[in-house]
Amino acid sequence: MSITYPGGFRASGVTAGLKASGKPDVALVANDGPLHSAAAVFTSNRVAAAPVHWSRQVVSDGRVDAVVLNSGGANACTGHEGFQNTHRTAEAVADLLAISATDVLVCSTGLIGEQLPMDRLLPGVEAAAGGLSTAGGASAAEAIRTTDTVSKEARYPASADSPSEGYSMGGMAKGAGMLAPGLATMLVVLTTDAVLRPEQLDTALRAATRVSFDRTDADGCMSTNDTVVLLASGASGVTPDEAHFTEALTGVCLDLAAQLIADAEGASHTIAITTVRAASEHDAETVGRAVARSNLFKTAIFGNDPNWGRVLSAVGTTDAVFEPEELNVSMNGIQICRNGGIGDSRDLVDLRGRDVTVEIDLQAGSAAATIWTNDLTHDYVHENSAYSS
Amino acid sequence: MSITYPGGFRASGVTAGLKASGKPDVALVANDGPLHSAAAVFTSNRVAAAPVHWSRQVVSDGRVDAVVLNSGGANACTGHEGFQNTHRTAEAVADLLAISATDVLVCSTGLIGEQLPMDRLLPGVEAAAGGLSTAGGASAAEAIRTTDTVSKEARYPASADSPSEGYSMGGMAKGAGMLAPGLATMLVVLTTDAVLRPEQLDTALRAATRVSFDRTDADGCMSTNDTVVLLASGASGVTPDEAHFTEALTGVCLDLAAQLIADAEGASHTIAITTVRAASEHDAETVGRAVARSNLFKTAIFGNDPNWGRVLSAVGTTDAVFEPEELNVSMNGIQICRNGGIGDSRDLVDLRGRDVTVEIDLQAGSAAATIWTNDLTHDYVHENSAYSS
Numbered sequence: 001m002s003i004t005y006p007g008g009f010r011a012s013g014v015t016a017g018l019k020a021s022g023k024p025d026v027a028l029v030a031n032d033g034p035l036h037s038a039a040a041v042f043t044s045n046r047v048a049a050a051p052v053h054w055s056r057q058v059v060s061d062g063r064v065d066a067v068v069l070n071s072g073g074a075n076a077c078t079g080h081e082g083f084q085n086t087h088r089t090a091e092a093v094a095d096l097l098a099i100s101a102t103d104v105l106v107c108s109t110g111l112i113g114e115q116l117p118m119d120r121l122l123p124g125v126e127a128a129a130g131g132l133s134t135a136g137g138a139s140a141a142e143a144i145r146t147t148d149t150v151s152k153e154a155r156y157p158a159s160a161d162s163p164s165e166g167y168s169m170g171g172m173a174k175g176a177g178m179l180a181p182g183l184a185t186m187l188v189v190l191t192t193d194a195v196l197r198p199e200q201l202d203t204a205l206r207a208a209t210r211v212s213f214d215r216t217d218a219d220g221c222m223s224t225n226d227t228v229v230l231l232a233s234g235a236s237g238v239t240p241d242e243a244h245f246t247e248a249l250t251g252v253c254l255d256l257a258a259q260l261i262a263d264a265e266g267a268s269h270t271i272a273i274t275t276v277r278a279a280s281e282h283d284a285e286t287v288g289r290a291v292a293r294s295n296l297f298k299t300a301i302f303g304n305d306p307n308w309g310r311v312l313s314a315v316g317t318t319d320a321v322f323e324p325e326e327l328n329v330s331m332n333g334i335q336i337c338r339n340g341g342i343g344d345s346r347d348l349v350d351l352r353g354r355d356v357t358v359e360i361d362l363q364a365g366s367a368a369a370t371i372w373t374n375d376l377t378h379d380y381v382h383e384n385s386a387y388s389s
Numbered sequence: 390m391s392i393t394y395p396g397g398f399r400a401s402g403v404t405a406g407l408k409a410s411g412k413p414d415v416a417l418v419a420n421d422g423p424l425h426s427a428a429a430v431f432t433s434n435r436v437a438a439a440p441v442h443w444s445r446q447v448v449s450d451g452r453v454d455a456v457v458l459n460s461g462g463a464n465a466c467t468g469h470e471g472f473q474n475t476h477r478t479a480e481a482v483a484d485l486l487a488i489s490a491t492d493v494l495v496c497s498t499g500l501i502g503e504q505l506p507m508d509r510l511l512p513g514v515e516a517a518a519g520g521l522s523t524a525g526g527a528s529a530a531e532a533i534r535t536t537d538t539v540s541k542e543a544r545y546p547a548s549a550d551s552p553s554e555g556y557s558m559g560g561m562a563k564g565a566g567m568l569a570p571g572l573a574t575m576l577v578v579l580t581t582d583a584v585l586r587p588e589q590l591d592t593a594l595r596a597a598t599r600v601s602f603d604r605t606d607a608d609g610c611m612s613t614n615d616t617v618v619l620l621a622s623g624a625s626g627v628t629p630d631e632a633h634f635t636e637a638l639t640g641v642c643l644d645l646a647a648q649l650i651a652d653a654e655g656a657s658h659t660i661a662i663t664t665v666r667a668a669s670e671h672d673a674e675t676v677g678r679a680v681a682r683s684n685l686f687k688t689a690i691f692g693n694d695p696n697w698g699r700v701l702s703a704v705g706t707t708d709a710v711f712e713p714e715e716l717n718v719s720m721n722g723i724q725i726c727r728n729g730g731i732g733d734s735r736d737l738v739d740l741r742g743r744d745v746t747v748e749i750d751l752q753a754g755s756a757a758a759t760i761w762t763n764d765l766t767h768d769y770v771h772e773n774s775a776y777s778s
Contacts, residue, residue: 045702045705045706046706046707046713047713047716048705048713074698076698076702077698077701077726077729077730078730078731079729079730079731082730112696112697112699112701112702113697113698114731219685220682221683221684221699221702221703222702222703222705222706223702224698224701224702224705293609294610295608295609295610295765295769296608296610296773299769299770299773299774300774302770303773303774307501308501308502309463309466309500309501309502309613310501310610312436312465312466312501312613313434313436313465313501313610313611313612313613314610314611316434316435316437317434317611324435324436325468327436337502339468340466340468341466341471341502342466342467342468342504376684376770377774378767378770378771380684380770381688381691381766381767381769381770382767384685384688384689384692385688385689385691385692386692
């Protein structure tokens, strides 16, 4: 399922021994064509990992034949040796699949600042190539997990009964966060059997990630390795309407983004912060992100405390268009702040459920945007202090 | 001591009953002159509390005769009624001390979005006025505490034996954070018996806060109430050299800033992040602040983990001038990252002590700056989730 749901793709996931836990850690995805169109977006972190430098080059001509991914090591801040190791990994895949190394995208995730154990990785790549299968999507999704408690997959159409336009799409993701900035590392592989050129894929991918992964902000920390790649095999023979394709792709990305935030490190609440009546979409996004990055807001939600003062103090740090005495804030539907002051009783807000909605009304226009985040908990502190990641 | 150390000042701290704990919660500081020069800096949060709006007006003519401070309620996001309550508080002080209400600065700290209980606050103000004393500095410092575990005071000269220039200075502070942005609320009152005009005080205060409170970043959250006020009584009769005064004032501010960060909510490590060889002081500050705001970095330090990858990934999000392959990072003197890659062994770094130094070398110029922060701990999450503040 998932990335092998569309025609033209095989995948696999194996254990190479990169992780101390002995869990699967190398995944391979092959696009068997007939088309090999691709587009990708990467972290905007200036300290980018070796595989990001490599993969930017690979995708620049719009062709990708295979994607090899490893967990158990980010291969970031590893210098010349690190880049050579990425190159050797791509060469190994190319030899095994009889393709060109410059058509092999490489993704890595794990601890920054350690060299990958190539004596274990390369045999793992060989095993992954041998295990490629049109039913291998789930194994691949499993092998890219790091601190993820579950693997994440999505597809279009959502079920065999759902209406479609004759083509399909699949996706897998890992990481507890976002694209830019990105928590831990977010790696996403999207596949489709639609017939589309690289430029069309690129346009659709940027439109879809802008309103999905880009608006997911788990802990405000940007990764050195974030990669989202979209591969088209053309195996359906169907050339889709571009607007429809973008909409379907956005649906798959939102599905994966929701799975990422639901599994964010240590989270006990999933929070959707929607800013409405903003002067611009950019303002709405800025306001939502400022609140999503407030540790005081995030710890309050962990404590089931509808502390709207911490929302307003975060909104007040932005340059968005608004008047402080016109701000309204609702949590789970209760308007606890009205015109910048005290609204309905905090006691009416019940935050014991997993999902929390925060609506911020700027009374400054007609634009809106939602940022997805999560609370800051003891488990987050434990997970990120007890061992290196 | 502290704010009543310089001649010309009286202070007091009393229990008005604003806090459920029954601890002192109202402080008063009176400048008996002969001069009444003053300068102040306030939060840059656009959602500013009623007392901040009031006090900006009060100090605009350079004269302040008294400062009244309450803990147990921020009086922020409280609308017209909140502003009237600030006004009534200033009027009460003015009546009691036979001064003008427009020369009374008001500071509040505590929960946002609740009205102050004036039936308790006003009797408290009366008691504070009755208790004013030239030995009242410590009581005042005690009464402005919220989550502070200790009161914070500083003075110049540091001891009776220290060399001085014939004038003295005192200060008190509360809050576990910074000026802009500011954690919880930072309130600071500084006093001096030097003879200086308001414009001179303003210049010195801005120079001193820029390199002390402004570079203290406990949790990246900016308060609605931050206020730093400097009062000069002229009681020493000494007109100081302005450069010397600024240097002495900076020393007192750095002393108080260090006390604030050492008592930051839940902290188990005090971290000094020094960025060196930056192209500009602004770059050095930007880089240090990005690292100080990384929850992944802060939890790693809590876990005694010298995770330099989390430092580099934060540096990579900034627009400072640097090349990724030229970054050096040392922790507690061990250079664990060299030229953007692996340096000396992480195992050589001992982070078990309270104080941690991080040095980031950008190899891009000759400017430097230090940002002071602290780790992100279970106690921080507990303190900010278990009850409203």
